Amino acid sequence: LFGMFRSLVGSKALTKEALQPVLDTMSDHLIGKNVAADIASKMCESVATKLEGKVLGTFSTIAYAVKQSLNESLVQILTPKRRVDILRDVLEAQRSARPYVVTFCGVNGVGKSTNLAKICFWLMENGFRVMIAACDTFRAGAVEQLRTHVARLNALHPPSKNNGISQVHLYEKGYGKDAAGIAMQAIYAARDQRYDVVLVDTAGRMQDNEPLMRALAKLISVNSPDLVLFVGEALVGNEAVDQLVKFNQALADHSNSQEPRIIDGIVLTKFDTIDDKVGAAISMTYITGQPIVFVGIGQSYPDLRSLNPKAVVQALLK
Amino acid sequence: MVLADLGRKINNALRSLSNATIINEEVLQSMLSEICRALLEADVNIRLVKKLRENVRSAIDFDEMASGLNKRKMIQSSVFRELVKLVDPGVKAWQPTKGKPNVIMFVGLQGSGKTTTCTKLAYYYQRKNWKTCLICADTFRAGAFDQLKQNATKARIPFYGSYTEADPVVIAAEGVDKFKDENFEIIIVDTSGRHKQEDSLFEEMLQVYNAVNPDNVIFVMDASIGQACEAQAKAFKEKVDVASVIVTKLDGHAKGGGALSAVAATQSPIIFIGTGEHIDDFEMFKTQPFVKKLLNMGDIEGLIDK
Numbered sequence A: 001l002f003g004m005f006r007s008l009v010g011s012k013a014l015t016k017e018a019l020q021p022v023l024d025t026m027s028d029h030l031i032g033k034n035v036a037a038d039i040a041s042k043m044c045e046s047v048a049t050k051l052e053g054k055v056l057g058t059f060s061t062i063a064y065a066v067k068q069s070l071n072e073s074l075v076q077i078l079t080p081k082r083r084v085d086i087l088r089d090v091l092e093a094q095r096s097a098r099p100y101v102v103t104f105c106g107v108n109g110v111g112k113s114t115n116l117a118k119i120c121f122w123l124m125e126n127g128f129r130v131m132i133a134a135c136d137t138f139r140a141g142a143v144e145q146l147r148t149h150v151a152r153l154n155a156l157h158p159p160s161k162n163n164g165i166s167q168v169h170l171y172e173k174g175y176g177k178d179a180a181g182i183a184m185q186a187i188y189a190a191r192d193q194r195y196d197v198v199l200v201d202t203a204g205r206m207q208d209n210e211p212l213m214r215a216l217a218k219l220i221s222v223n224s225p226d227l228v229l230f231v232g233e234a235l236v237g238n239e240a241v242d243q244l245v246k247f248n249q250a251l252a253d254h255s256n257s258q259e260p261r262i263i264d265g266i267v268l269t270k271f272d273t274i275d276d277k278v279g280a281a282i283s284m285t286y287i288t289g290q291p292i293v294f295v296g297i298g299q300s301y302p303d304l305r306s307l308n309p310k311a312v313v314q315a316l317l318k
Numbered sequence B: 001m002v003l004a005d006l007g008r009k010i011n012n013a014l015r016s017l018s019n020a021t022i023i024n025e026e027v028l029q030s031m032l033s034e035i036c037r038a039l040l041e042a043d044v045n046i047r048l049v050k051k052l053r054e055n056v057r058s059a060i061d062f063d064e065m066a067s068g069l070n071k072r073k074m075i076q077s078s079v080f081r082e083l084v085k086l087v088d089p090g091v092k093a094w095q096p097t098k099g100k101p102n103v104i105m106f107v108g109l110q111g112s113g114k115t116t117t118c119t120k121l122a123y124y125y126q127r128k129n130w131k132t133c134l135i136c137a138d139t140f141r142a143g144a145f146d147q148l149k150q151n152a153t154k155a156r157i158p159f160y161g162s163y164t165e166a167d168p169v170v171i172a173a174e175g176v177d178k179f180k181d182e183n184f185e186i187i188i189v190d191t192s193g194r195h196k197q198e199d200s201l202f203e204e205m206l207q208v209y210n211a212v213n214p215d216n217v218i219f220v221m222d223a224s225i226g227q228a229c230e231a232q233a234k235a236f237k238e239k240v241d242v243a244s245v246i247v248t249k250l251d252g253h254a255k256g257g258g259a260l261s262a263v264a265a266t267q268s269p270i271i272f273i274g275t276g277e278h279i280d281d282f283e284m285f286k287t288q289p290f291v292k293k294l295l296n297m298g299d300i301e302g303l304i305d306k
């Protein structure tokens, strides 16, 4: 009986053997919450390294120690090392009389165009004029989708209330054209017409599709946007890792410049569809070390948030 | 597909059985761990993976089994039986009937590939000389009607939709009536993307369902989906009578294991898979031949039911 008691209260140092069953359970728990399997094991390994040899305080259990330690690591992963302050940067670009350019990229159907429209709404609410560049010249209806958004957004911020000046404009050249060229023309037009921001929509593409990844890298290296946002959906499982690794890789490999641009930040969409299975947030930030700049929580314009790391970790460990 | 890709890993794991001099609990557990790990990395639902593990474990009784050869065979066939259960719901796929209207309704999460797949399916039947058409009952997504219209026009498939009518139920009912009158055989209804957390969207889906009374409801899943699939698939099945599954975007790196939980949750077979953005990037999926092909791989041949 005393033997059992001691293993809980433990004046003895924690061993790998004692930790392992708890870590295995924890790893399964994280996978169940949609953290990529590989990342779940890596996180648990690092917890093991941290705890091994430590002496547990009185009345503390191994499970509690593991949970505490994991909590810390998770919050750390989700807490941005670098703050992306778009509003400040737009003002700075304004001072040098040039538009601030954001490019959206990601695989098919994750919510690039919709969240671009939400971010446009947020910028307009902050008093900025926005040009949207329709650089998805492939998918059926992609241009009309943006045109509809621009009409709705103009109705929300009508020119009649802004000295007759329209607050958002769609720059489009229809289908089948070179996306990089359209982005460039849109940026020139925005500079001439004093738009504050250019939001560049791109076609969805699979991370393994080399010609399409090359084209994206070209669009980005030719236009050197201020911000490259990767759009990923919270529904994605283990693929989150492969998507981000390969988008970054392609941007680096196919760029002509000395210092290639890679992903600066993440838009995590469809967060309203996953209940507490919030693991994709961990997978994406663990892989890139980049911040989740926006979280999409619905299909209408105000459904945009910033990430609350503590709340996400709470949902993960629940 | 997930199981095809898993073939090698599973083979390796099973080979560890052949290499082991004695087959005991430890050997079995380590082989099961390897298989389960591969399944989890392919996004197969964790509950299904745990169940698979338990089922194999409880099918094996070391005390009762005599020779090593017998043990190996028992374990291998038990593993395969469980794997097959993942893809095969044991029901026959729905088939349309010639010479009468067959109404097919598409449902699924936002962005899963419904609209694209609608045209692919219509094109598939049109090429087989069925009189085929498309209806756009998505009035929510910006540009939805343009998307369907452009796809349908390119493929020369008659379509119905509206820029002004805001109620998808009205459009769906009108479209189906019109095309039934014109003796169309395959009538495909595209709907908006939706999710279980938003009651009003699910209610709307039910209303469209009641208005068009479909012969087949197809649930469209993105191959990259992870652990959230099961709860969504269950909810769709509970609201409308999902009878078929299509897994899209299998041209990428994704194994589609997450989408498999939709097979279990809806008790419906996968009927087609999407392998690209173009209209003919579409393959028929037949569960039985797929499983057979899987079982015929190298060492696996003839392991089941002998």
Ligand SMILES: Nc1nc2c(ncn2[C@@H]2O[C@H](COP(=O)(O)OP(=O)(O)OP(=O)(O)O)[C@@H](O)[C@H]2O)c(=O)[nH]1
Binding pocket: A106, A107, A108, A109, A110, A111, A112, A113, A114, A115, A136, A139, A142, A202, A203, A204, A205, A269, A270, A271, A272, A273, A295, A296, A297, A298, A299, A303, B110, B111, B141, B193, B195
């Ligand atoms: N529930 C929910 N749906 C979203 C969210 N963001 C986008 N969507 C929906 O996801 C679907 C796809 O969105 P799009 O913006 O067209 O996606 P995309 O990445 O531009 O797609 P492609 O350009 O075809 O690659 C639409 O139905 C959107 O309304 C979100 O945060 N929550």
Ligand SMILES: Nc1nc2c(ncn2[C@@H]2O[C@H](COP(=O)(O)OP(=O)(O)OP(=O)(O)O)[C@@H](O)[C@H]2O)c(=O)[nH]1
Binding pocket: A108, A109, A139, A204, A206, B108, B109, B110, B111, B112, B113, B114, B115, B116, B117, B138, B141, B144, B191, B192, B193, B194, B248, B249, B250, B251, B252, B273, B274, B275, B276, B277, B281
């Ligand atoms: N690579 C690839 N892309 C696909 C496939 N199927 C669909 N897509 C793409 O996925 C994106 C979303 O497809 P949609 O057909 O618009 O999806 P949806 O389910 O109708 O979207 P909502 O109506 O907004 O819910 C588009 O960019 C399609 O081109 C596929 O099999 N492979």
Ligand SMILES: [Mg+2]
Binding pocket: A112, A113, A114, A136, A142, A201, A202, A203, A204
């Ligand atoms: Mg788009």
Ligand SMILES: [Mg+2]
Binding pocket: B114, B115, B116, B138, B141, B144, B190, B191, B192, B193
């Ligand atoms: Mg659609």
